[in-house]
Amino acid sequence: MKIVILTGSGISAESGIPTFRGSDGLWNGFKVEDVATPEGFKKNKQLVLDFYNSRRKDVKSVVPNDAHFAIAKLQNSGLHDVTLITQNVDDLHERAGSKNVLHMHGSLANALCSHCGEVFPANEVMMVEDACAECGEKTVRPDIVWFGEIPYYMDEIDYKLRDADIFVSIGTSGNVYPAAGFVRIAKKKKAKTVELNLEPTGGYHDFSERKIGLATKVVPEWVDDILKM
Numbered sequence: 001m002k003i004v005i006l007t008g009s010g011i012s013a014e015s016g017i018p019t020f021r022g023s024d025g026l027w028n029g030f031k032v033e034d035v036a037t038p039e040g041f042k043k044n045k046q047l048v049l050d051f052y053n054s055r056r057k058d059v060k061s062v063v064p065n066d067a068h069f070a071i072a073k074l075q076n077s078g079l080h081d082v083t084l085i086t087q088n089v090d091d092l093h094e095r096a097g098s099k100n101v102l103h104m105h106g107s108l109a110n111a112l113c114s115h116c117g118e119v120f121p122a123n124e125v126m127m128v129e130d131a132c133a134e135c136g137e138k139t140v141r142p143d144i145v146w147f148g149e150i151p152y153y154m155d156e157i158d159y160k161l162r163d164a165d166i167f168v169s170i171g172t173s174g175n176v177y178p179a180a181g182f183v184r185i186a187k188k189k190k191a192k193t194v195e196l197n198l199e200p201t202g203g204y205h206d207f208s209e210r211k212i213g214l215a216t217k218v219v220p221e222w223v224d225d226i227l228k229m
């Protein structure tokens with residue numbers, strides 16, 4: 001079967017990384033417009049770099065959970081054609097053993113040069129005066145897709161969604177587009193659509209099946225069911 005999995009911040013919550021809209025608020029009380037927009041970066045580069053430097057450090061101190069491991073198990077079983085798309089900027093899927101993860105919103109592990117477009121491994125602590133590894137310009141930023149920018153891999157994702165037998169959305173509130181619209185693309189074609197989340201989200205009519213609960217419980221259960229099929 002062709003399975004397309006979309007994950008959001010809920011899958012990493014039990015590893016200790018706060019979600020986007022959780023009760024503990026936006027990431028550590030920062031405003032989206034200050035730390036997750038090109039305008040915010042232009043206004044205060046140091047604040048934005050400090051914010052992502054802290055997130056990079058936070059991610060290093062946590063480990064993948066059973067939900068990340070279950071997805072890696074499904075991928076590595078070789079029984080199905082699994083495409084893994086994540087909105088997350090952490091590397092917990094990779095550290096659980098997943099391969100070819102489509103980080104549609106970028107990755108904390110990388111830096112991006114806004115002059116030449118080069119993407120390269122980020123310094124652990126990024127600084128305003130860092131120079132690009134390729135062109136040498138001091139135009140380096142975190143490789144994070146900010147609000148108002150176009151997510152990565154959109155053509156490949158669109159193709160995979162239209163070809164999917166099953167589309168599964170895990171730990172995402174369905175508030176951030178274009179990811180929130182993926183379920184409709186998959187459903188319009190032929191896919192069975194499944195939501196695994198702590199609470200039912202707004203896309204009520206778009207999912208043919210729902211399992212509500214903690215990711216570390218519902219994801220391994222769902223994977224075991226698929227592996228038995």
Ligand code: NAD
Pocket residue numbers: 007008009010011012013014017018019020021022087088089090105170171172173174175176196197198199201213214215216
């Ligand atoms: P969101 O905060 O809008 O939604 C999180 C969803 O996860 C909610 O529906 C919530 O009910 C669910 N959830 C919370 N804990 C859960 C658990 N233990 N098990 C299962 N589900 C759980 O986040 P989003 O939809 O991912 O969108 C926000 C954006 O913020 C994304 O684009 C992402 O790039 C970014 N972000 C990433 C990370 C990360 O990399 N780990 C963390 C926070 C935000």
